[in-house]
Amino acid sequence: MDRILIAGGKPLRGRVRISGAKNASLAVLCATILSREEIILENVPDISDVRVMIEIINSMGATAVWENAETVKIVPAECENVEAPYHLVKKLRASNLLLGPVLARFGSAQVALPGGCNIGVRPMDLHFKGLAGLGAKLSMDRGFVRGSASGQLKGARIYLDFPSVGATENIMMAACLAKGQTLIENAAKEPEVVDLANFLNTIGARVRGAGTDAIKIDGVPGLEGGGRYSIIPDRIEAGTFMVAAAATGGEVTLENLIPIHLEPLSAKLREANVNVYEEEDTLKVQAKEPLRPIDIKTMPYPGFPTDMQSQLMAMLSAVPGTSMIVENIFENRFMVANELKRMGARIKIEGRMAVVEGVSALHGAQVKATDLRSGAALIVAGLMATGETEICNAVFIDRGYHNLEDKLGSLGAKIWRK
Numbered sequence: 332m333d334r335i336l337i338a339g340g341k342p343l344r345g346r347v348r349i350s351g352a353k354n355a356s357l358a359v360l361c362a363t364i365l366s367r368e369e370i371i372l373e374n375v376p377d378i379s380d381v382r383v384m385i386e387i388i389n390s391m392g393a394t395a396v397w398e399n400a401e402t403v404k405i406v407p408a409e410c411e412n413v414e415a416p417y418h419l420v421k422k423l424r425a426s427n428l429l430l431g432p433v434l435a436r437f438g439s440a441q442v443a444l445p446g447g448c449n450i451g452v453r454p455m456d457l458h459f460k461g462l463a464g465l466g467a468k469l470s471m472d473r474g475f476v477r478g479s480a481s482g483q484l485k486g487a488r489i490y491l492d493f494p495s496v497g498a499t500e501n502i503m504m505a506a507c508l509a510k511g512q513t514l515i516e517n518a519a520k521e522p523e524v525v526d527l528a529n530f531l532n533t534i535g536a537r538v539r540g541a542g543t544d545a546i547k548i549d550g551v552p553g554l555e556g557g558g559r560y561s562i563i564p565d566r567i568e569a570g571t572f573m574v575a576a577a578a579t580g581g582e583v584t585l586e587n588l589i590p591i592h593l594e595p596l597s598a599k600l601r602e603a604n605v606n607v608y609e610e611e612d613t614l615k616v617q618a619k620e621p622l623r624p625i626d627i628k629t630m631p632y633p634g635f636p637t638d639m640q641s642q643l644m645a646m647l648s649a650v651p652g653t654s655m656i657v658e659n660i661f662e663n664r665f666m667v668a669n670e671l672k673r674m675g676a677r678i679k680i681e682g683r684m685a686v687v688e689g690v691s692a693l694h695g696a697q698v699k700a701t702d703l704r705s706g707a708a709l710i711v712a713g714l715m716a717t718g719e720t721e722i723c724n725a726v727f728i729d730r731g732y733h734n735l736e737d738k739l740g741s742l743g744a745k746i747w748r749k
């Protein structure tokens with residue numbers, strides 16, 4: 332069942348509920364091991380990346396179980412400082428987010444390096460710089476990062492050369508248990524960083540300024556808090572539905588989201604001649620004729636998100652005129668272009684820039700997903716295309732989208748698994 336088939340050409344219409352955010356859930360699950368008390372996480376998406384993270388936490392001695400479809404109960408008291416198994420870690424890059432909390436709670440850590448991935452090299456130098464700034468000694472040894480702290484970590488002033496999401500999160504988690512104050516300068520401002528900070532404060536941490544580029548953390552001796560916490564909605568899942576609605580000439584209302592998190596995408600869709608109406612926790616996308624070509628540059632939040640770039644490329648492939656896309660975050664994120672070309676797209680790649688010459692229509696073809704968001708882009712392309720599209724490697728799509736075929740089916744798409 333690793334192939335998704337789509338009979339394209341049907342405008343999406345109706346209402347769809349957005350699930351909890353993958354990236355926030357992964358960071359918050361790592362942060363739970365900083366506490367010893369029972370934690371109930373709500374609005375957690377049942378997707379394979381989250382399942383792998385839950386398995387990793389369980390392998391370390393904590394108990395994490397699904398209470399119902401979107402709620403996970405974690406009892407971290409028995410968590411031990413054991414190596415997370417490589418066969419799990421290699422499936423999930425975000426397992427590198429265990430380094431900060433494990434180091435802070437146990438004074439030492441050995442976390443298998445997840446390695447590169449299809450969208451680029453993804454180094455960890457900024458994570459290391461930050462944790463070293465807090466007093467940790469870090470070394471690389473046969474595929475593992477080994478970290479140790481002689482005594483408690485110490486608060487420090489840390490400047491990030493780039494506002495890395497993962498580095499900000501790792502340093503923020505470690506600093507919660509450091510002695511004194513930590514200031515992260517040029518911190519990432521993504522909503523998932525803010526969600527992690529809010530969760531940390533729920534369990535007793537003292538984090539201020541998340542969402543700005545200066546985050547202050549006053550270390551506390553221990554995080555003894557537990558309780559319930561609800562994860563923010565997934566802005567990338569929401570964005571994928573928005574683009575799919577616009578690209579198919581449809582009209583879709585998205586429920587359970589935070590419209591301000593989608594602003595960078597909403598603004599670009601409006602430039603492309605799409606109506607986007609925002610209410611408190613819903614957003615309606617209504618396509619207008621004709622769509623217009625646009626230029627996009629991916630940037631750290633609140634710039635245009637790299638995780639939406641491929642889906643927009645798919646849409647723009649069938650918008651007559653020239654669109655330009657500049658990818659500033661991950662060096663290898665244009666691989667979907669070759670698959671879109673199999674569907675009739677005309678795209679030229681020059682380093683970090685893609686020039687999309689929109690054609691009048693894409694046609695269905697056999698294509699393969701090479702990473703999560705390229706898979707999402709091929710779904711958008713398949714929904715727009717005439718005829719049947721077969722997407723293999725659907726396992727990438729399952730990493731980040733809960734019930735995607737059912738949700739799209741309820742909006743009128745003809746989509747199924749084989």
Ligand code: UD1
Pocket residue numbers: 354355357425451452453454455456457458459493494495496497498519523637638659660661662
């Ligand atoms: C997170 C998201 C991912 C999203 C990305 C950018 C998770 C689980 N994943 O990934 O979906 O696409 O943010 O919004 O939250 N870099 C360094 N050195 C470092 C760390 C990063 O050079 O130590 C570079 C990376 O190579 C990349 C850029 O910084 O070019 C951004 O990476 P980062 O923000 O760290 O992304 P992730 O946290 O890996």
